[in-house]
Amino acid sequence: MKLRRFMTFAAVAAAICATSLQASYAQDYPTKTVTVVVPFAAGGNTDTFGRLVAEELDKRLGQRFIVENKPGAGGNIGLGDLARSNPDGYTIGMGTVSSNAINQTLYKTLPYDKEKGFAPISLIASLPNVLVVNPDKIKANNVEELIAFLKAEPGKHTYASSGVGTSIHLAGELLATKSGIKITHVPYKGSSQAILDVVAGHVDMMFDNIPTAAQQVKAGKVKALAVTSLETAALLPDVPTMASVIPGFEATSWHGLFAPPGTPPEIVEKLSKEVQAIIAEPAMQEKLKAMGVTPVGNTSAEFQAFIDKETVKWAEVIKAANVPLQ
Amino acid sequence: MDIFANLWLGASTAFMPMNLFYGFIGCLLGTAIGVLPGLGPTATIAMLLPITFGLPPESALIMLAGIFYGAQYGGSTTAVLINLPGESSSVVTAIDGYQMARNGRAGAALATAALGSFFAGSVATILLAVAAPPLAAVALNFGPAEYFSLMVLGLVASVALASGSLLKAFAMIVFGLILGTIGTDVESGTPRYVFDIPELYDGLNFVAVSMGIFGICEILRNLESEHERSVGVKRVTGLMLTKEDFKRIIAPVLRGTALGSFLGVLPGGGAMLASFAAYAVEKRVSPNRAEFGKGAIEGVAAPESANNAGAQTSFIPMLTLGIPGNPVMALMVGAMIIQGITPGPNVISDEPELFWGMIVSMWSGNLMLVILNLPLIGLWVRMLTVPYHLLFPAIIGFCCIGAYSINNSVFDVFVMAGFSVIGFALSKMRFEPAPLLLGFILGPMLEENLRRAMLISQGDPSIFVRSPLSLSLLIFAVVVLALVLSPSISRKREEAFTE
Numbered sequence: 001m002k003l004r005r006f007m008t009f010a011a012v013a014a015a016i017c018a019t020s021l022q023a024s025y026a027q028d029y030p031t032k033t034v035t036v037v038v039p040f041a042a043g044g045n046t047d048t049f050g051r052l053v054a055e056e057l058d059k060r061l062g063q064r065f066i067v068e069n070k071p072g073a074g075g076n077i078g079l080g081d082l083a084r085s086n087p088d089g090y091t092i093g094m095g096t097v098s099s100n101a102i103n104q105t106l107y108k109t110l111p112y113d114k115e116k117g118f119a120p121i122s123l124i125a126s127l128p129n130v131l132v133v134n135p136d137k138i139k140a141n142n143v144e145e146l147i148a149f150l151k152a153e154p155g156k157h158t159y160a161s162s163g164v165g166t167s168i169h170l171a172g173e174l175l176a177t178k179s180g181i182k183i184t185h186v187p188y189k190g191s192s193q194a195i196l197d198v199v200a201g202h203v204d205m206m207f208d209n210i211p212t213a214a215q216q217v218k219a220g221k222v223k224a225l226a227v228t229s230l231e232t233a234a235l236l237p238d239v240p241t242m243a244s245v246i247p248g249f250e251a252t253s254w255h256g257l258f259a260p261p262g263t264p265p266e267i268v269e270k271l272s273k274e275v276q277a278i279i280a281e282p283a284m285q286e287k288l289k290a291m292g293v294t295p296v297g298n299t300s301a302e303f304q305a306f307i308d309k310e311t312v313k314w315a316e317v318i319k320a321a322n323v324p325l326q
Numbered sequence: 327m328d329i330f331a332n333l334w335l336g337a338s339t340a341f342m343p344m345n346l347f348y349g350f351i352g353c354l355l356g357t358a359i360g361v362l363p364g365l366g367p368t369a370t371i372a373m374l375l376p377i378t379f380g381l382p383p384e385s386a387l388i389m390l391a392g393i394f395y396g397a398q399y400g401g402s403t404t405a406v407l408i409n410l411p412g413e414s415s416s417v418v419t420a421i422d423g424y425q426m427a428r429n430g431r432a433g434a435a436l437a438t439a440a441l442g443s444f445f446a447g448s449v450a451t452i453l454l455a456v457a458a459p460p461l462a463a464v465a466l467n468f469g470p471a472e473y474f475s476l477m478v479l480g481l482v483a484s485v486a487l488a489s490g491s492l493l494k495a496f497a498m499i500v501f502g503l504i505l506g507t508i509g510t511d512v513e514s515g516t517p518r519y520v521f522d523i524p525e526l527y528d529g530l531n532f533v534a535v536s537m538g539i540f541g542i543c544e545i546l547r548n549l550e551s552e553h554e555r556s557v558g559v560k561r562v563t564g565l566m567l568t569k570e571d572f573k574r575i576i577a578p579v580l581r582g583t584a585l586g587s588f589l590g591v592l593p594g595g596g597a598m599l600a601s602f603a604a605y606a607v608e609k610r611v612s613p614n615r616a617e618f619g620k621g622a623i624e625g626v627a628a629p630e631s632a633n634n635a636g637a638q639t640s641f642i643p644m645l646t647l648g649i650p651g652n653p654v655m656a657l658m659v660g661a662m663i664i665q666g667i668t669p670g671p672n673v674i675s676d677e678p679e680l681f682w683g684m685i686v687s688m689w690s691g692n693l694m695l696v697i698l699n700l701p702l703i704g705l706w707v708r709m710l711t712v713p714y715h716l717l718f719p720a721i722i723g724f725c726c727i728g729a730y731s732i733n734n735s736v737f738d739v740f741v742m743a744g745f746s747v748i749g750f751a752l753s754k755m756r757f758e759p760a761p762l763l764l765g766f767i768l769g770p771m772l773e774e775n776l777r778r779a780m781l782i783s784q785g786d787p788s789i790f791v792r793s794p795l796s797l798s799l800l801i802f803a804v805v806v807l808a809l810v811l812s813p814s815i816s817r818k819r820e821e822a823f824t825e
Contacts, residue, residue: 041653042372043660051376052664069372070734073510073527077735080524106515111524158782164515186781187512189774192656193593196649202469202782211663215648215670290666326515 029089029267030063036257037085037093039078041071045209049124049255050094052287056278057271073111074165075099079258080111083118087260089267092121095258097167101310105318106165107326118258119268120303122275125293126254128229129171130213130236132222133205134198143226143245146205147179154182160198160206162191165323170314171207171228171251173321178246198222209253210235210292228252235292254296254310256303265300272300329456336455336682340690345388348381349687352389353694356396357702360403362724363410363541366533367397369731371657375664383665384680388687390661391641394654395447395688398637399695402439402630403706406432408721410541415598415633417536417763418605422618422625424544429621432710436703437567438575438623439630440696446583446631447692450638453587454645455685459674461639462646465591470779471789475799476592477772480599482803483606484764495761498752502765505530506773513777525737532767534729534738538745539752539759541725545718546750575627578608582631590636593643593651602764604632638688645681647671 034057038050047069054065070078079099085091095118104114133140138157140146150157161169164187176183186203188194195213197203199221207228214235217224226242227233228251242249257275259268276297278284288295298306317323339345359370371390378386401413406423419439426435453461468476484499508519509529520526567575585607586600608628609618618625643651648670650656659669667677674681709717729742749759783789791797 041656042368042375043653043657048660048664055376055379067376068734071528072733072735073524076527077524077733109522155784163512184781184784186778187515188778189512190656192649192651196466196593196643196647197469199647200466200469211668212648212659212670215668215672219671221671287666291663291668324515326510326517 029270030061032090033064033066034089035085035091036065036067037078037082037091038067038069039071039075039082039093039095039099040069042069045127045211045253046094046096046255048291049293050257052284053124053257053275053278056281056284057274060274060278074103074107074163076103076107076111079118082258082260083112083116085260087119087262087264089259089263089271092257092259092271094124095256097252097254097310097314098165100256100258101307102165102167102170102314102318104311105315105325106323113261116261117307118261119263119265120300120307121257121259121268122272122279122300123254123256123296123298123303123306124275124279125288126229126252126296127293128210128227128233128252129168129207130210130217130227130233130239131171131175131205131207131225131242132195132198132213132217133225134201134203135223136201137204138223140225141223142240143242146225147181147245150181150183155184157204158184158186160186160188160194160203162194163187163189165318165326167251167253168194168207168209170317170321170323173323174249174251174317175207175242175246177317177320178249195222207251214292229294233292233294234289252294268300332678332682333455333686335678336684336686339384339679339683340388340686345385345683345687346690348385348389349392349691350694352392353396353691353698356393356398357400357695357698359393360397360400360413361706363404363537363721363728365724365728365731366413367394368653368657370397371654371661375657375661378661379664383662383667383677384683386661386665387658387680387684388691390658391684391688392691394658395634395637395691396695398634399440399443399699401633402443402626403436404541406435406439406626407706407710408541408717409544410721410725411536413633414532414536415601415637416630417540417598418601418629418760419626420540421605421760422620422622425619425621426623426626427710431621431623432707433703434567434571434623435626436706437700438571438626440699440703441567442575442579442582442627442631443634444692444696445579446586446635447638447695448689449583450587450590450635451685451689451692454638454642454688455682458642458646461591461642465593465643465647467795468592469793470775470782471793471796472799473592473775474772474779475790475796475803477768477775479799479803479806480603480768481765481772482806483603483610484761484768491756494757498757498759498761499765502762502767503769503772505535505762506766506769509770512774513781523737525735529770530741530766531729531732531738532763533732534741535745535766536763537725537729538742538747539749539763542722542742542746543749543753543759545721546746547753548714549718571623574614574623578604578612578624578628579631581607581611582628583635586632586635587639589632590639591642593649598633598636598767600632600636601629602767604628634692641684641688644669645673645684648673 036054038047040046051067054067057065070081082093140149159172191208195208198206210233216222224239227239228242230243230250279295279297285295359365370393401416402419405411405416405420406427409420409424411417411420423435510517510527582604585604589600608624612624614622640651643649644655650659662669726739729738732738779789
């Protein structure tokens with residue numbers, strides 16, 4: 001009997017403590033090490049952005065922000081882990097256009113609840129793709145000439161990508177559906193092998209993330225015809241946008257920070273403010289711009305609206321191009 | 327283009343005290359993680375990446391490169407001592423190296439590995455200095471069709487890896503090929519044999535599979551007969567090489583270096599493929615081929631030289647084209663981008679200090695590694711005298727950490743455990759694991775490149791014979807196949823192995 005009373009007392013006490021803890025929680029956050037899940041391999045773009053921001057969060061919030069790479073299944077493994085982790089702000093993670101907008105349509109099943117999604121913290125960076133062609137294989141100096149050239153020889157030419165359903169592949173599909181050309185898709189495992197084969201002329205052209213592709217363009221190995229952002233890119237200022245030929249053509253590879261669904265909004269907001277401030281710093285702006293990246297910080301609501309728009313856009317491309325679902 | 331002026335520039339960068347220091351740290355760390363099974367350079371470099379943010383680019387890259395080739399040195403240690411390849415590229419070293427250890431020649435095997443690696447590393451560094459751009463051009467000539475033909479040749483030659491029954495070796499290769507089909511199909515994006523397990527979407531992990539099939543399986547075998555443990559029973563005799571040994575390893579080291587230097591340049595191939603190929607070649611051409619599988623020193627010398635040469639030359643596509651050939655190079659590219667240097671064809675002209683500094687540091691790093699490793703051999707060999715009931719729990723512990731660290735995933739630990747059981751069953755039935763692993767590596771590359779070449783040629787198979795490079799590789803494969811199947815040779819083979 002005594003024990004039972006003690007237990008009731010303990011339960012009530014615990015409940016009271018928990019409520020008061022909840023209130024001061026967001027204010028004190030973070031009080032211990034935070035894990036930043038990167039659902040891709042170390043050394044890639046997402047990893048780089050994640051580490052840059054984690055290092056600054058570390059300095060600003062006075063707690064360690066440790067990056068943990070959980071690669072696999074197009075980012076689904078890492079995001080599955082993130083979704084299952086405690087929504088207390090001590091596990092957050094990176095997400096990209098692939099893992100958080102394209103995979104929603106591309107994969108029949110995801111290791112987390114599609115509807116619940118994630119609590120977006122802030123967009124970090126947006127990376128334009130650039131359309132590069134092998135000058136020996138494709139006789140064209142701009143996008144109009146390219147379309148005319150490809151229309152004259154339908155199905156005879158090829159474009160490389162970093163894999164089925166990646167933003168690089170879907171940019172190609174977007175071009176094909178919008179301009180009515182027929183071109184064969186040649187997927188690779190990752191973009192480095194793909195751009196190598198475009199440089200060598202085994203494959204005729206591809207869309208590629210701007211930092212690596214820009215180097216090949218500057219060395220004269222491939223010709224850049226257009227960038228896929230709405231504005232021209234800082235690394236390749238002379239290259240026009242796809243949108244100037246095909247209105248509304250936008251296919252960027254974006255990277256942002258997310259919290260598991262159900263994370264207290266105060267914590268999400270606190271992190272979002274910090275990330276926006278980090279990105280607004282001149283040193284960070286300079287660093288990201290030198291990589292060819294457009295730095296973007298935004299609020300949770302803005303980020304969510306952006307993700308919804310992107311999800312719808314890529315779902316339409318996947319359906320129009322008949323990309324097989326996984 | 328004065329090569330000496332360039333090397334002088336490189337030396338003035340590489341021999342700066344700070345860069346020597348970071349180079350040494352890299353080599354030391356690399357050796358340590360190479361010795362620990364499974365914990366590879368990829369995981370280590372990923373963990374150290376944030377530390378490099380604050381360093382000058384040269385020091386950062388010199389340290390990271392040191393970790394990478396240091397791991398190639400260290401990886402052979404456990405392969406020889408306890409049949410547990412520390413790195414994927416030392417899988418074949420385990421075959422004869424471990425047998426040498428059982429014959430009490432662990433010291434000689436480790437010395438061979440260290441000296442062979444040093445020689446190969448030095449040659450590959452010179453190659454890198456004088457011929458990086460032309461070699462990169464060779465890599466560009468390898469398109470999907472050429473890769474396919476190279477893989478065909480590799481598969482045909484892989485039969486040579488087996489020392490027992492030809493039929494069993496063939497069965498193991500096919501088993502490996504089948505395992506290689508697990509995962510998302512690159513061409514269509516269709517998941518195959520994944521049973522809705524997300525972890526299988528990228529296929530089985532090679533390191534986890536090879537640790538299970540070699541390392542853990544070896545522990546199971548040893549525990550079966552605890553009182554007559556295979557290694558350490560015989561007294562370790564002589565740590566250094568005899569004159570006779572030196573004579574025997576010269577040719578294999580040269581051949582391994584040549585093969586490794588070439589295969590290392592090809593993106594995707596790299597050090598692992600080089601070590602397999604060097605072993606297979608040695609087994610065909612060595613005058614002592616009957617000893618292979620029973621502790622032939624050539625079987626250690628050739629693959630160890632090849633994997634170190636390959637590790638060195640795999641920097642070529644990264645430094646000259648800006649294209650990473652393997653996950654470690656991808657990390658180096660990441661490190662360079664964070665430093666504000668985007669790797670590309672212009673790095674040599676834009677960042678000469680970095681490029682030449684790295685090349686010279688590779689040579690000084692190799693020297694450090696030999697000085698570091700030769701005295702350590704005695705220490706490693708003494709590890710064999712540790713009672714097995716103390717040693718094996720530690721090995722299993724390290725293996726689990728190593729398997730987990732590949733993708734930070736428990737799944738890989740289970741894969742390792744599962745494959746140790748499969749490996750144990752196979753060894754009971756006298757099937758050999760090496761051909762299985764080779765099929766497992768080559769299979770996906772073979773399939774991917776076959777289908778990619780067919781996509782590019784719009785379904786016309788003549789693409790494989792139209793390219794002179796591809797055609798010669800295919801002809802070579804046919805010749806090797808004819809040799810393997812010819813009655814006189816296969817009879818000799820049977821005789822050699824049924825002693």
